[in-house]
Amino acid sequence: MSMWQRFSLIFRSKANKALDKAEDPRETLDYSYQRQLDLLAKVRRGVADVATSRKRVELQVNQLSAQSDKLQGQAEQAIKVGREDLAREALTRKSGLTQQIVDLKAQQAQLQGEEEKLTLAQQRLSAKVEAFRTRKETIKATYTAAEAQSKIGEAMSGIGEEMGDVGMAIQRAEDKTAQMQARAGAIDELIASGALDDASSLNRGDDISRELEAMSSQSDVESELARLKSASHGGAIEGSSAAGALGAGTSGQPMQAGAEETPVQQPEEGRA
Amino acid sequence: MIVRILGEGQYDVADDALARLNSIDNDLGAAVESGDEAAFAAALTALHDGVRAAGTAHAPDSLDESDVILPPSGASIDEVRELLGDDGLIPG
Numbered sequence: 001m002s003m004w005q006r007f008s009l010i011f012r013s014k015a016n017k018a019l020d021k022a023e024d025p026r027e028t029l030d031y032s033y034q035r036q037l038d039l040l041a042k043v044r045r046g047v048a049d050v051a052t053s054r055k056r057v058e059l060q061v062n063q064l065s066a067q068s069d070k071l072q073g074q075a076e077q078a079i080k081v082g083r084e085d086l087a088r089e090a091l092t093r094k095s096g097l098t099q100q101i102v103d104l105k106a107q108q109a110q111l112q113g114e115e116e117k118l119t120l121a122q123q124r125l126s127a128k129v130e131a132f133r134t135r136k137e138t139i140k141a142t143y144t145a146a147e148a149q150s151k152i153g154e155a156m157s158g159i160g161e162e163m164g165d166v167g168m169a170i171q172r173a174e175d176k177t178a179q180m181q182a183r184a185g186a187i188d189e190l191i192a193s194g195a196l197d198d199a200s201s202l203n204r205g206d207d208i209s210r211e212l213e214a215m216s217s218q219s220d221v222e223s224e225l226a227r228l229k230s231a232s233h234g235g236a237i238e239g240s241s242a243a244g245a246l247g248a249g250t251s252g253q254p255m256q257a258g259a260e261e262t263p264v265q266q267p268e269e270g271r272a
Numbered sequence: 273m274i275v276r277i278l279g280e281g282q283y284d285v286a287d288d289a290l291a292r293l294n295s296i297d298n299d300l301g302a303a304v305e306s307g308d309e310a311a312f313a314a315a316l317t318a319l320h321d322g323v324r325a326a327g328t329a330h331a332p333d334s335l336d337e338s339d340v341i342l343p344p345s346g347a348s349i350d351e352v353r354e355l356l357g358d359d360g361l362i363p364g
Contacts, residue, residue, distance in 0.1 A: 002294065002297050002298070002301065003297050003298070003300045003301035003304065004297050004300070004319075004340050004341070004342055005340070006356060007341060007342065007343060007352070007355070007356060008338070008339070008340050008341040010355060010356055011278075011341045011355065012337070012341065117279055117280075120280075120281070121279070123332070124281050124332050127332040127333040128332065128333060128334075128335060130333065131333040131334065131335055132335060135335060154335070155335050157337045158334070158335030158336050158337050159335055161276065161337055161338060161341070165276065165278050165279065168278060168279070168344070169278070169279045169344070172279070172344065
């Protein structure tokens with residue numbers, strides 16, 4: 001016997017075994033129809049579950065991509081101020097994220113595929129369930145219990161095959177989703193624990209951003225000083241206020257210390 | 273005849289395509305028996321492609337039984353064995 005014949009026979013016998021028979025064959029119709037509706041509801045939930053998983057992975061891709069972009073920005077900023085070591089560190093961290101993003105995107109595509117398959121399965125089953133309902137009403141209205149037997153057999157085997165197929169599709173989708181949820185959960189934990197945040201976390205200020213910010217606050221102070229100085233040379237300024245500005249300039253230490261704290265918070269607001 | 277690809281639906285396939293599909297099916301059977309996963313995947317894909325190319329979608333609201341049922345795309349040998357194996361029909 002050929003491969004596909006064997007496969008067909010076994011699949012069909014399993015599908016038929018799953019169909020229970022009632023005493024009055026016409027009751028079998030109602031019972032089967034109820035099970036079809038249950039299965040249809042299950043497929044709808046399946047589609048929703050897969051969609052939820054897909055959205056979760058999408059969200060993770062977005063989060064990691066944003067972090068990756070920020071690291072890229074940090075690398076560029078570091079190069080501008082001549083800190084190749086910092087740029088290298090930022091790019092190294094970014095490359096770690098890149099691999100994860102690639103993996104997640106592959107998962108996302110797989111889930112998308114499952115979602116589409118299940119949606120189509122839902123449409124096919126839905127069309128057959130409706131056809132079954134019509135046939136069922138016709139059989140019940142037209143035939144006696146004894147006569148109905150063969151008509152019911154015909155209707156049942158077709159729908160049984162579809163139900164077996166859809167049942168298997170849901171099972172496969174559930175298996176795949178479960179695997180991915182485990183992995184997605186691990187990444188969520190990483191993000192929540194701050195392990196990924198620490199590597200790239202620009203919101204809270206990791207070591208790379210702290211160094212860059214320290215450098216930029218340093219240069220902010222310098223440029224502010226320069227601005228004040230040039231303003232004081234601009235003429236019509238009272239001697240006392242010019243002295244005040246100069247005083248602030250010379251006693252640079254406390255001002256710089258203060259200035260260093262503010263920029264740490266400023267970028268946070270700017271980026272949020 | 274009506275062919276169902278599991279997970280995909282039913283196709284009406286003209287009888288003159290059968291000889292070609294049967295020969296691919298022999299490869300599929302051989303791959304399952306030898307456990308050659310690559311040959312199995314290639315044969316299954318070829319079989320599915322052959323059915324899709326030679327067939328047209330069967331009316332979705334029919335309640336017709338299929339003449340032939342094929343494993344879903346992406347199925348592994350193990351999955352197929354598991355389906356068949358419960359009844360002890362697969363040698364080895």
